[in-house]
Amino acid sequence: MKRQLLMNVMMAVMVAGLLTMAACSKPQVADPGDVYQGQSGETDAEKAARLEAEKAARLEAERIKAQQLNDQHRAQIVEAKSRFLNQNILFDYDSDELTDQAKGLLREKAAWLQANPSDAVMIEGHCDERGTTVYNLALGERRANAAQNYLVDLGVSARRLGTVSYGEEKPLDPASTEAAHRINRRAQFIFR
Amino acid sequence: MRQRKYFHMLYKAAWVWAIIVLLSVHALAKDYDYISISNPFLNKTPIAVTSFKAFSGHEAEVAAGVQAERILKAGLDFTGYLKIMDPIAFLSNPAESGIQLGQINFKDWTGIGAELLVTGGVEELDGQVKLQLRLMDTFNTKLLVGKIYSGPATQIRAMVHRFCAEVAKALTGNFGVFGSKIAFVSTVNGDKEIYSCDFDGFNPRQITHHKSISLSPAWSHDAQWLAYVSYAKGKPDIFVKNLKKNLGAIVNYKGINISPDWMPGKLDLAATLSFSGDQEIYLLTRKGEIIKRVTKSWGSNVSPKFSPDGGKIAFTSSRSGNPQIYIQGLDSQEARRITFTGKYNTSPAWSPDGKKIAYVGIEKNKINIFVISVYPHIGNPAQLTAEQGDNEDPCWSPDGSLIVFKSNRNGGRAHLFVMTAAGTDQRRLLSMPGIQSEPDWSGDTGFSAE
Numbered sequence: 001m002k003r004q005l006l007m008n009v010m011m012a013v014m015v016a017g018l019l020t021m022a023a024c025s026k027p028q029v030a031d032p033g034d035v036y037q038g039q040s041g042e043t044d045a046e047k048a049a050r051l052e053a054e055k056a057a058r059l060e061a062e063r064i065k066a067q068q069l070n071d072q073h074r075a076q077i078v079e080a081k082s083r084f085l086n087q088n089i090l091f092d093y094d095s096d097e098l099t100d101q102a103k104g105l106l107r108e109k110a111a112w113l114q115a116n117p118s119d120a121v122m123i124e125g126h127c128d129e130r131g132t133t134v135y136n137l138a139l140g141e142r143r144a145n146a147a148q149n150y151l152v153d154l155g156v157s158a159r160r161l162g163t164v165s166y167g168e169e170k171p172l173d174p175a176s177t178e179a180a181h182r183i184n185r186r187a188q189f190i191f192r
Numbered sequence: 193m194r195q196r197k198y199f200h201m202l203y204k205a206a207w208v209w210a211i212i213v214l215l216s217v218h219a220l221a222k223d224y225d226y227i228s229i230s231n232p233f234l235n236k237t238p239i240a241v242t243s244f245k246a247f248s249g250h251e252a253e254v255a256a257g258v259q260a261e262r263i264l265k266a267g268l269d270f271t272g273y274l275k276i277m278d279p280i281a282f283l284s285n286p287a288e289s290g291i292q293l294g295q296i297n298f299k300d301w302t303g304i305g306a307e308l309l310v311t312g313g314v315e316e317l318d319g320q321v322k323l324q325l326r327l328m329d330t331f332n333t334k335l336l337v338g339k340i341y342s343g344p345a346t347q348i349r350a351m352v353h354r355f356c357a358e359v360a361k362a363l364t365g366n367f368g369v370f371g372s373k374i375a376f377v378s379t380v381n382g383d384k385e386i387y388s389c390d391f392d393g394f395n396p397r398q399i400t401h402h403k404s405i406s407l408s409p410a411w412s413h414d415a416q417w418l419a420y421v422s423y424a425k426g427k428p429d430i431f432v433k434n435l436k437k438n439l440g441a442i443v444n445y446k447g448i449n450i451s452p453d454w455m456p457g458k459l460d461l462a463a464t465l466s467f468s469g470d471q472e473i474y475l476l477t478r479k480g481e482i483i484k485r486v487t488k489s490w491g492s493n494v495s496p497k498f499s500p501d502g503g504k505i506a507f508t509s510s511r512s513g514n515p516q517i518y519i520q521g522l523d524s525q526e527a528r529r530i531t532f533t534g535k536y537n538t539s540p541a542w543s544p545d546g547k548k549i550a551y552v553g554i555e556k557n558k559i560n561i562f563v564i565s566v567y568p569h570i571g572n573p574a575q576l577t578a579e580q581g582d583n584e585d586p587c588w589s590p591d592g593s594l595i596v597f598k599s600n601r602n603g604g605r606a607h608l609f610v611m612t613a614a615g616t617d618q619r620r621l622l623s624m625p626g627i628q629s630e631p632d633w634s635g636d637t638g639f640s641a642e
Contacts, residue, residue, distance in 0.1 A: 094514060094536065132538045132552050132559075132584050133630060134408060134451045135508055135515055137421075137428060138464065138471050138492035141448050164427050165448055169384070169405050 084112045088172075088186040089147050093130065096142035098150060106147060109189065110154040122192040123147050125165040126172075128181035133167060140165030147187040162192060198237070198363040202273060236275035237363075240306035240330075241265050243279075244323075245287040245313040252345075253316035260312060260323055260348050267356040268310075270392055271368060272593060272612035277306055286311040293328060293335045301330040308336075310359075321345045325355045327362060336362045349394075350639040357639075360591070369589045371636040374596060375399070375409035375418060376608060379626035386420050391589070391633075393608070393622030399435075406431075410461075411634040412454040417478065419452035419461055430463055432478050443480035447471075451495045455502050462486065462496035462505055473507055475522070486522060497542050506530075506540035506549050506566075517551050519566065530570050537562075541586045541595075543613070550576070550586040550595055561586045561597055563613075576615035582606075587633050588613070596621060596631045 042050075089102045098106070113119065125144030127136035144163035152158045173180035241264055244257030268274045283300040290296070291311035301309050313324040320343065327337040337358045341351035353370040360368030369391040378387050380398070386409045389396040400406045402424040409420040419432045430443035430452050443449045447466030454461055459478045464471055468485075471492045475483040487493040491510035498505055504521045511518075511527075514535045520527040531537040536554040543549070547567040553560055553575075559582035565571030577583040581601035588595055593613055600606040608621040608628045622628075 130557065130559075131536070131554070134495045135492065135510075135538045137407075137448055137450050138466075138494045138510075141466060141471065142492065166405075166423075169407075169423075 080112055081116075084109055085189055085191075088183070088188045089143075090182065091143055091185045091187070093128070093181075093185065094139070096139060096146045098146055102147075103150065106150050107154065110151050110156050113151070113156050113160065120160045120162070120192050122162045122164060122190050124170075124188045124190065125163065126170060126184055126186050126188060127168045128184040129168045129171065129176070130181055131168065136167035137165055138167075140167045143185075143187050199365045201237070202364060236273055237307050238275045238277050238305050239268060239308040239310065240277045240279075240282065240301055240304075241268065241310045242282065242285065242291075242312070243287045245291050245311075247313060247315045250316070252319075253314055253321075256316050256321050256345055256348060257312065257314040260314060260352050263349050263352040264310065264312070264325075264356065266392065267353055267370060268359065271356075271360060272617050273363075274308075277304070291324065291326065293326065293333075293338075296328065296333075298328075298330050298333045306330055316345065319345050321348060321351075323348070323351055323355075325352075327359050354639050364591070364593075366591050367636065368591050369594065369633075371638055372590050373411075373415065373634045373637050374608070374621070374631050375411060375420075375634065376628050376631040377407055377409065378624060378628045386418070387628075388418075389622055393620075396622060396624055400431075408451055408630055409632050410452045410454055411632055412459060412478075413457050413635060415634040415637040417454070417459065419454065419463075419478075421450050421452070430461075430480070432461070432480070441479045443476060453496050453498055453505075455498055456500055457502060462498065464492075464494045464496070473505065486520065487527065488525070489527070495539055497540050499542050500544055500546045506542055508538040508540065517549065517564075519549075530564060530566060531573070533573060539585060541588055543588050544590060544592040548613075550588065552584050552586065558582070559584055561595070563615075574615075576611065577618070580618070583609075585630050587631050589633050590635045596633055598629045598631065 087105055089098070089105055091097070092099070113121070123144045125140035125142065127140050131139070141163065144165055148161045148163050151161060171180070171184040172186070173183055241261065244261050246253045246257050265276050269276050281304045283304060284297055286296060291313050296309065307330060309328045309330050311326050315322045322340065322342045325339050325341070326335060328334065329336055337355070339355055339358060341354065343351060357367040357370040360366065360370065372391045373388050374391060375386060375388045377384050383403050384405045384407060385398055385402065386400040386406050387396050387398050399418065400420070400422065402422050404422055404424045406420055406422040406424070409418055411418060416436065417432060417434050419430055421428050422431050425444060428448045428450050430449045431440065432443065433440040443463065445465050445467035448464065448471065450464050452461050452463045460483065461476045461478060462473055463476055465474050471494065472485055473487045473493050473496045474485050477483060486505065487507070487509070489509060489511040492515070493507055493509045496505040496507045504519055506517060506519050508515050509518050509527065512529065515538045516529055517531040517537050517540045518527040518529050530549065531551065534553045534555045537551055539552040541550040548563050548565050550561060550563045553562050553573070560575055560577045561583045562573040562575050564573045576595070577599070581599055583597055583599045585598040586595050587597070594610055595613060596608060596610045598606050599609045605627045606629055608631050609618055610621045611618040
């Protein structure tokens with residue numbers, strides 16, 4: 001009889017202990033260092049939605065980055081085109097000779113033309129007012145032709161290039177200063 | 193033979209002046225000769241122009257007389273060789289004492305130094321006028337020119353100018369400038385158009401309406417055709433236009449088509465074309481067909497101007513490295529350079545007697561007009577303008593007595609000026625808005641109404 005009672009007491013203690021362990025284990029599941037609130041209650045649907053949102057955000061970031069690169073690229077194109085149109089070939093007084101700087105600019109323009117094969121241009125030859133009207137019409141043509149010939153030598157197709165002289169008739173700056181004269185003595189590119 | 197006397201006077205004066213100039217060239221060994229305004233050898237002949245006698249005396253008649261007198265004085269003064277005397281010095285008044293030869297007290301005129309006397313009479317009725325005009329030699333008490341003109345009062349200017357032409361003929365042997373016109377370029381709303389005006393700058397009228405850039409007008413010998421350059425089609429082409437009939441042509445070869453000049457007495461043209469790749473001077477028909485190429489050289493060859501006999505051209509060429517003036521016979525292959533002073537000489541203009549060429553020289557940033565003798569041999573250049581802005585585009589009057597040109601003197605924009613062939617009496621030709629340039633003086637166009 002004593003042995004049976006001892007076994008019952010031991011069983012009771014084991015059950016109590018197990019019950020206690022079971023009861024204590026639940027709070028241990030909630031880790032105080034874990035701030036992710038919903039995890040504890042996330043369903044499958046909520047998890048799918050969360051993954052979808054992460055994917056969308058990633059895609060948006062990539063799109064923005066691609067657009068920035070595209071804008072930069074386009075800006076470079078616009079800038080190159082603007083340089084092509086706005087950087088004129090300048091000449092010395094009463095001269096149609098290409099300076100080293102002029103040749104450098106023409107090489108840039110040739111490169112642009114090679115990269116943009118569908119464009120055709122007109123090269124305008126201009127003079128400053130420090131000369132006579134008729135002679136300047138001739139000098140303007142010689143300047144435009146000098147620029148054109150150099151481009152053809154660099155490989156640009158002559159069919160894409162036209163020339164016209166305006167003599168002293170269309171100055172960029174009508175003032176009578178040396179600075180104005182300098183920028184008026186030019187070959188200027190326009191699209192046709 | 194009175195007219196020979198006056199022709200001789202002017203002829204002698206010009207010779208004395210020319211000798212002085214050449215002597216000073218040798219004595220001072222300068223490259224340029226400066227013509228001084230106060231050159232005593234260009235004595236103007238004093239002429240007294242008196243008030244018109246109004247036969248009926250009513251208001252419209254008196255007004256017509258006043259107008260005629262004003263136009264007469266301005267016209268005679270324009271010649272540059274007559275000095276219109278101040279009426280304050282006059283001792284008698286032919287309007288009251290009589291305008292005919294027999295009614296003049298010539299001592300009243302010789303006494304005050306008048307060598308010539310002009311009297312006038314006017315009758316007016318219902319807008320019609322009759323003018324009597326007489327030119328007299330006071331020292332020889334002779335009538336040199338006596339004319340009567342009738343017509344509407346609106347024609348007074350044309351009538352008086354006809355008389356002035358007769359005066360010029362009597363004094364110099366040719367009719368002078370009174371029947372001529374000047375074509376020129378003027379800006380209007382930022383465009384350049386071709387205009388023409390009377391010899392004295394009156395009655396400017398717009399000829400082209402291209403709303404583009406139009407340049408370099410050139411009259412044919414009979415003043416029936418005008419050639420000019422225009423960008424109306426996007427590049428410089430030569431337009432040839434008849435002024436009365438709807439006729440014309442466009443010379444539009446590839447490249448530049450510029451600086452047209454008509455052959456004297458014919459309807460062929462010289463011009464610069466660059467279709468061959470070089471800028472050369474060609475002879476063309478008025479329809480633009482090429483007759484022949486005249487120049488063949490390196491560089492630019494522009495601004496051809498025919499000699500008065502049509503056998504040679506003067507032109508600008510940069511074949512020596514910078515622009516200089518050359519002469520070449522139309523049937524010759526060789527051009528002869530005539531300017532050797534300065535690095536930039538352009539825009540030649542041949543005098544009507546074939547003996548001189550006016551041109552533009554640029555030195556030290558100053559643009560001025562020079563004249564050089566080319567007959568019997570090439571002389572030294574004489575400078576006609578100095579210290580008065582930039583001066584370009586010289587063109588001789590048809591009788592060789594005057595030169596019209598462009599100047600921006602007095603700090604202003606460029607306008608047309610006129611001076612005598614000696615460089616004296618430089619004055620503004622006409623007042624109009626905008627900028628004027630490139631004048632071309634026609635031959636006689638007659639005296640028809642405006």
